[in-house]
Amino acid sequence: MTGYESLRKLSQESSLNNLAENKTTVLDKPTNAFLASLYPFMKKQIDNKRHLSVMTILFLFFAWWFVTFIGWANPLFLPSPSAVTQSFVDVAVDGYQGSTLLEHVGTSLYRILTAFFFACLVGIPLGILMGISHSFHQVFNPIIEFYRPLPPLGLYTLLVMWLGIGESSKLALLFLSGLPGIIIATIQAVSDINPNYVRAARSVGAKRWDLIREVYLPGAGPTILTGMRISLGFIYTVLVAAEIVAATAGIGWMIWDAAKFLLSDVVIMGLIVLGVTGMLLDLTLKLFGKIVMPWTAVRKM
Amino acid sequence: MRSEYKVSEPKGSINITDLGMVFKSRDVTNVALQTTNLSISPGEFVCILGPSGCGKSTLLNVIAGFLKASEGQALLDGELIQEPGPERSMVFQHHSLLPWKTVGENIEMGPRLTGDLEVEQTVSYFLDMVGLSAYRDHYPEQLSGGMQQRVGIARALATNPRVLLMDEPFGALDYQTRLVMQENLLSLWDEFKSTVVFITHDVDEAIFLSDRILVMSSAPGCIIRDIKNPLKRPRDQLISSDPIFIKLKRECLELIRAQSMTKLNIKADHQRPEIKP
Numbered sequence: 313m314t315g316y317e318s319l320r321k322l323s324q325e326s327s328l329n330n331l332a333e334n335k336t337t338v339l340d341k342p343t344n345a346f347l348a349s350l351y352p353f354m355k356k357q358i359d360n361k362r363h364l365s366v367m368t369i370l371f372l373f374f375a376w377w378f379v380t381f382i383g384w385a386n387p388l389f390l391p392s393p394s395a396v397t398q399s400f401v402d403v404a405v406d407g408y409q410g411s412t413l414l415e416h417v418g419t420s421l422y423r424i425l426t427a428f429f430f431a432c433l434v435g436i437p438l439g440i441l442m443g444i445s446h447s448f449h450q451v452f453n454p455i456i457e458f459y460r461p462l463p464p465l466g467l468y469t470l471l472v473m474w475l476g477i478g479e480s481s482k483l484a485l486l487f488l489s490g491l492p493g494i495i496i497a498t499i500q501a502v503s504d505i506n507p508n509y510v511r512a513a514r515s516v517g518a519k520r521w522d523l524i525r526e527v528y529l530p531g532a533g534p535t536i537l538t539g540m541r542i543s544l545g546f547i548y549t550v551l552v553a554a555e556i557v558a559a560t561a562g563i564g565w566m567i568w569d570a571a572k573f574l575l576s577d578v579v580i581m582g583l584i585v586l587g588v589t590g591m592l593l594d595l596t597l598k599l600f601g602k603i604v605m606p607w608t609a610v611r612k613m
Numbered sequence: 614m615r616s617e618y619k620v621s622e623p624k625g626s627i628n629i630t631d632l633g634m635v636f637k638s639r640d641v642t643n644v645a646l647q648t649t650n651l652s653i654s655p656g657e658f659v660c661i662l663g664p665s666g667c668g669k670s671t672l673l674n675v676i677a678g679f680l681k682a683s684e685g686q687a688l689l690d691g692e693l694i695q696e697p698g699p700e701r702s703m704v705f706q707h708h709s710l711l712p713w714k715t716v717g718e719n720i721e722m723g724p725r726l727t728g729d730l731e732v733e734q735t736v737s738y739f740l741d742m743v744g745l746s747a748y749r750d751h752y753p754e755q756l757s758g759g760m761q762q763r764v765g766i767a768r769a770l771a772t773n774p775r776v777l778l779m780d781e782p783f784g785a786l787d788y789q790t791r792l793v794m795q796e797n798l799l800s801l802w803d804e805f806k807s808t809v810v811f812i813t814h815d816v817d818e819a820i821f822l823s824d825r826i827l828v829m830s831s832a833p834g835c836i837i838r839d840i841k842n843p844l845k846r847p848r849d850q851l852i853s854s855d856p857i858f859i860k861l862k863r864e865c866l867e868l869i870r871a872q873s874m875t876k877l878n879i880k881a882d883h884q885r886p887e888i889k890p
């Protein structure tokens with residue numbers, strides 16, 4: 313056999329055949345450490361229903377284009393895709409009200425990610441303690457249950473009075489809207505852990521703090537991740553509200569400001585940018601989950 | 614590797630005095646275990662046999678330290694048992710390997726937490742002992758039921774326990790795998806020689822494995838018979854045709870039958886079939 317042939321044979325045996333089959337293919341975990349770290353993503357490629365999502369997106373775009381093309385929609389309210397693309401280019405190059413698109417997006421992402429980071433930093437440990445200890449749960453639950461249903465704008469007025477109209481009240485609002493989702497998911501995740509896991513760990517010598525590291529945190533991990541994704545969604549929904557007051561940049565502010573001047577192409581462009589960054593962040597979280605929790609990507613034998 | 618592994622001196626005596634267990638909820642009191650006295654010598658392999666719900670798991674969980682007895686006490690080598698500890702590690706019936714840890718990591722947890730100085734060697738040693746060295750980096754879900762139980766046993770042994778507690782560890786396995794696992798366990802036990810308390814429903818399993826069989830009454834349970842098992846070791850499954858095996862089996866079956874009869878209010882003496890050895 314020539315070198316080329318054996319190489320081809322090897323690559324076919326190792327992955328291509330498996331990929332070509334269908335979703336239920338089980339790949340043997342690669343022994344190479346680098347390949348192993350990619351292992352969770354390799355299975356992604358086997359998803360053969362991906363094209364349906366692509367078709368949905370194409371269809372929506374087509375419908376939008378069609379409706380504006382034949383003049384069913386008033387361009388003042390629903391501009392054509394090309395107008396929106398044009399405003400994307402304009403704002404990206406010349407900026408909107410003194411900031412370029414990248415600056416608007418950057419400002420908003422900074423707010424979102426800072427708030428999200430602190431929501432995780434506080435929410436996950438608090439949720440774990442509340443899930444483990446009944447007294448802890450009783451102490452903190454009333455606070456969370458009370459403020460959770462409050463409308464963000466109502467909360468915001470108070471935060472502005474306390475913290476002023478600057479950056480801190482915005483971050484506080486985003487933080488507070490992200491927090492309950494994480495805490496509640498974490499509590500649920502911890503109390504759903506099979507008590508046998510805890511017993512097994514204690515039976516080989518795990519003490520209280522060992523249990524958090526060895527059992528509660530990893531055991532609750534997948535549900536915590538879901539909570540984080542939901543919480544990031546909440547933060548997004550509150551972004552525009554947070555940027556209405558005394559902001560000069562931010563994608564939410566840009567949308568709000570453009571709406572005042574009936575610049576619907578900028579509004580729609582802003583919404584699309586917001587949606588796309590949200591989807592990308594969500595994807596990043598999912599990938600992150602697969603990397604730090606490799607066992608969730610393993611199929612049963 | 615800890616030096617103790619190489620020495621197979623017996624260790625782990627259990628003394629249980631006036632132990633009783635009552636579960637109380639708001640308006641129901643449930644006697645799970647009647648007053649029980651029991652002592653197990655170091656290195657003994659004891660099987661507990663009894664009908665479902667008679668309190669076998671309760672007794673074992675008290676020894677493990679997962680449950681606090683309502684009355685009486687349990688001692689390990691003269692010390693009061695108050696909480697779970699690695700010197701009394703447990704093998705569960707199922708679903709107890711941590712799914713987020715690989716086989717190797719599951720076994721490694723105990724030695725690491727108990728300050729074993731040579732964790733790496735300990736893990737390899739026990740993986741090898743249960744014949745799963747090739748599966749070190751697999752997750753538990755990727756193994757068959759029998760393999761998972763072997764990992765469970767390796768994990769429990771890796772802390773070098775004085776007592777190994779086993780709650781129907783082979784109960785969820787098919788018959789063939791079960792027989793193989795029983796032989797496996799005995800050959801492992803030959804090496805580690807700790808005290809074993811093994812719960813089972815299966816009379817054959819109890820006789821095949823044990824030095825001593827404790828038969829429990831139906832709920833609320835207490836130990837009604839303490840049977841010495843004189844069968845010679847090493848044993849293999851062929852021993853089930855040994856006359857002593859058959860005699861023991863008959864004794865156990867009669868006790869169990871009498872138990873279920875009293876439960877159903879039927880006199881056990883009626884129509885007893887002759888079992889020929």
Ligand SMILES: Nc1ncnc2c1ncn2[C@@H]1O[C@H](COP(=O)(O)OP(=O)(O)OP(=O)(O)O)[C@@H](O)[C@H]1O
Pocket residue numbers: 636643644645663664665666667668669670671672832
């Ligand atoms: N946590 C608990 N709360 C209340 N009652 C309990 C609890 N655990 C066990 N019991 C009761 O104690 C009795 C003995 O239960 P146990 O689990 O020890 O039985 P078992 O002999 O192990 O049964 P099996 O062979 O089915 O596993 C049962 O009546 C059961 O309902």
Ligand SMILES: [Mg+2]
Pocket residue numbers: 669670671780
């Ligand atoms: Mg039981």
